Amino acid sequence: RVKTKWATSLPRYPATNMALQNFDATYSLQLGRLWPSVRCSLLSERKYGALINNFSDHQDVVSDLQDNGCLDFVSATQREAPISSVGPERGGGESEDTAGGGEPQESPGDTGEDPPLSLSPNIKCLVFPCGDITRFKPSRPDGHRLLGYYLLDAASVLPCLALDVQEGHSVLDLCAAPGGKTLALLQTQAIRFLSLNDSSVSRTSRLTRVLHAYVPKHLLAADRLRVTSLDGRHWAEFEGNTYDRVLVDVPCSTDRHSATEEDNNIFSKIRTGERRRLPQLQMDLLLAGIKAVRPGGEVVYSTCTFSQLQNQYVVQQALHLAGQEGIQLQVVSLQPLVRMLSGTFHFAPDLLLGEMVVPHLTANFGPIYMCKLRRLC
Ligand code: SAM
Numbered sequence: 269r270v271k272t273k274w275a276t277s278l279p280r281y282p283a284t285n286m287a288l289q290n291f292d293a294t295y296s297l298q299l300g301r302l303w304p305s306v307r308c309s310l311l312s313e314r315k316y317g318a319l320i321n322n323f324s325d326h327q328d329v330v331s332d333l334q335d336n337g338c339l340d341f342v343s344a345t346q347r348e349a350p351i352s353s354v355g356p357e358r359g360g361g362e363s364e365d366t367a368g369g370g371e372p373q374e375s376p377g378d379t380g381e382d383p384p385l386s387l388s389p390n391i392k393c394l395v396f397p398c399g400d401i402t403r404f405k406p407s408r409p410d411g412h413r414l415l416g417y418y419l420l421d422a423a424s425v426l427p428c429l430a431l432d433v434q435e436g437h438s439v440l441d442l443c444a445a446p447g448g449k450t451l452a453l454l455q456t457q458a459i460r461f462l463s464l465n466d467s468s469v470s471r472t473s474r475l476t477r478v479l480h481a482y483v484p485k486h487l488l489a490a491d492r493l494r495v496t497s498l499d500g501r502h503w504a505e506f507e508g509n510t511y512d513r514v515l516v517d518v519p520c521s522t523d524r525h526s527a528t529e530e531d532n533n534i535f536s537k538i539r540t541g542e543r544r545r546l547p548q549l550q551m552d553l554l555l556a557g558i559k560a561v562r563p564g565g566e567v568v569y570s571t572c573t574f575s576q577l578q579n580q581y582v583v584q585q586a587l588h589l590a591g592q593e594g595i596q597l598q599v600v601s602l603q604p605l606v607r608m609l610s611g612t613f614h615f616a617p618d619l620l621l622g623e624m625v626v627p628h629l630t631a632n633f634g635p636i637y638m639c640k641l642r643r644l645c
Contacts, residue, residue, distance in 0.1 A: 283533035287526035290535065295574050299616065302626065306574075309627035310527050310635075317341070317422025317633075318404050319448070320392040321415060321482050322455050329407075329416035330392070336402070338394040341422065341612040342387055342429065385432060385604040388456040393425045395612065399630040415481050420448040423613055423625040423633040427515060427570035428452035430602055430640050436460045437512040442500040442557050445471035447478040449517055449570075454483060463511070465496045465503070472497040501552040504559035512565045516557035518550040520571040520578050523635055524627070547577050554586040558595060563645045566600065569622075570638040579637040580621045587641070596644040 288307075296303045318333060320326050320340075330340075394417075396402045407415040428449050433439060438461040444450050445466035453459065466472045476495060479488060487493065500516075521543060526535050534543045550571070557567045569586075571578055587597055602623045606615050614628040622639030 283530055283536040284527060287521075287523070287533065287535040291523065291527065291574070294576075298574060298576055299626070302616070305628070306626050309629050309632050310524055312629060312632060313401060314421060314524060314627070315395065315401060315632040316404055316419045317393040317395045317425065318407070318417035319420055319425060319452055319455070320394065320417050321407075321451070322390055322392075322457065323482060323484050323487070324412070324414040324416045325410040326416050330394070333394045333404075333417075336396075337400065338396055340392045340394050341609065342391050342393055342425070343389070345387070345608040345611065385430075385602075385608075387429050387605075387608070388433065388458065390457050391425060391429065391452055391455045393422050393452075395422050398612075401632070409481075412484070414484065418448060418451050418478075418482060421572075421633055421636070423636040424448050424572075425452050426605065426609065426613070426625065426636055427517060427568045427638045430605055430638050431513050431515055431566065431568045433458050433513055438510065439463070440503075440507075440511045440514045440557070440560050441465065442503065442514060442516050442553060442560070443467075443518055444495075444515075445475040447475040449515060450475065451478065451482055453515070454487070459492075461491075462493045463496070463507075464493065465498055465500055467497060467499045469497050501549070501556050503556040508559050509562050511561050514557040514561045514565070514567045515570070516554050516567060517570045518553050518578075518582075520546060520550065520573040521575060523573045523575075547582055550578055550582045551585050551589075554582060555589055558586060558590050558597065558641065558643060561643050563643050565643055567641045567643070568638055569641070570636060572634070572636055574616075574624070574626070574635050574637070579624070579639070580619070583621055583639045583641075594645075598642040598644055600640040600642050602638065602640055 291307070295306070299306055318338065320330055404419055407417045407419070409415055431453070433453060433456045435458045437459055439453060439459050440463045441450050441453065442465055444464040445468060450464055453462065464475060466475060472495060521534055526533055533539070554569050557569070561567050569583055573579065590597055599621065606623050612631065613625045613633055614631055616624040616626050622637055624637040625634035627634050
């Protein structure tokens with residue numbers, strides 16, 4: 269018999285309630301009439317995707333998943349939704365505007381003239397169709413003891429697709445643990461050198477375990493991949509103007525977790541200070557990522573929160589501060605990506621800056637926010 273916990277040791281006001289109260293106050297303003305349905309999805313079981321591990325014997329794995337009704341949303345969009353297809357309605361959205369310290373300009377309207385985006389043909393992520401909430405079985409190791417797929421929120425793959433890694437690129441993943449996005453980046457098989465960092469030592473160990481479970485040893489050699497456990501805010505002090513691509517997937521209020529799990533909840537009373545400091549930390553990390561990329565290179569900033577304070581405002585502030593240091597940046601439109609993927613994901617309409625996958629009962633992925641910046645000088 270399980271003994272009931274003494275009422276006195278239970279938190280008087282659960283952190284999940286605190287989170288929902290905060291979300292209701294802020295997101296009902298931000299998302300307007302979308303919020304009640306998004307809230308309902310947030311509290312329902314989330315949907316996963318199976319990121320296929322190209323380094324394993326994956327042919328049978330893919331066939332089995334397809335026989336069970338799964339579809340690869342990456343290749344399906346390239347086949348079925350041409351770049352000119354009409355996406356969800358938007359009032360504006362940023363296009364390729366230069367932001368050298370000033371506010372990014374909003375384009376007058378979506379004319380569908382954004383340049384094409386090539387999605388890596390090697391990233392495969394299988395999902396059950398819209399409305400189908402079948403769960404995946406755990407992945408099994410192949411003959412070389414490499415796992416066939418990694419289960420993650422399928423929307424997490426989008427910042428990696430947005431990063432648009434090309435053959436021979438050097439890539440920095442500044443906040444990499446536990447490694448879902450790292451694995452997606454590695455699947456491109458295009459990276460010359462990958463630098464992985466996470467300030468948490470325990471989470472970095474988890475990242476290393478993930479790498480060993482999915483990636484052959486020779487690809488983990490020091491001349492191809494490096495794992496560090498440093499405070500990413502100071503990255504530019506030892507490596508500035510270096511990388512072709514930088515992913516800045518920052519710690520955030522992890523809205524889905526905060527709304528549903530008491531454990532390790534950032535809305536618990538003892539973590540109030542940490543929660544309030546998040547936007548500053550995020551901005552410092554993004555600025556470090558901007559300084560680490562070479563002129564001409566690109567940075568993707570991503571979070572798993574709806575919060576404007578942690579998304580749009582962080583990007584705006586980082587653009588402003590980078591401009592003061594003489595770094596010119598261009599906001600790169602992700603509308604082509606949105607158009608290609610709107611059959612699988614629901615995107616928030618009318619964001620001023622960046623794009624956001626919002627949970628929906630028929631496609632319960634996200635939230636994932638992403639914004640792409642190109643460094644001009
Ligand atoms: N990109 C990861 C993935 O896809 O699996 C998830 C990253 S998680 C959203 C954010 C990470 O940032 C956490 O693992 C946390 O330890 C790390 N972090 C927090 N503060 C940091 C800092 N100052 N420098 C580097 N990493 C930091």
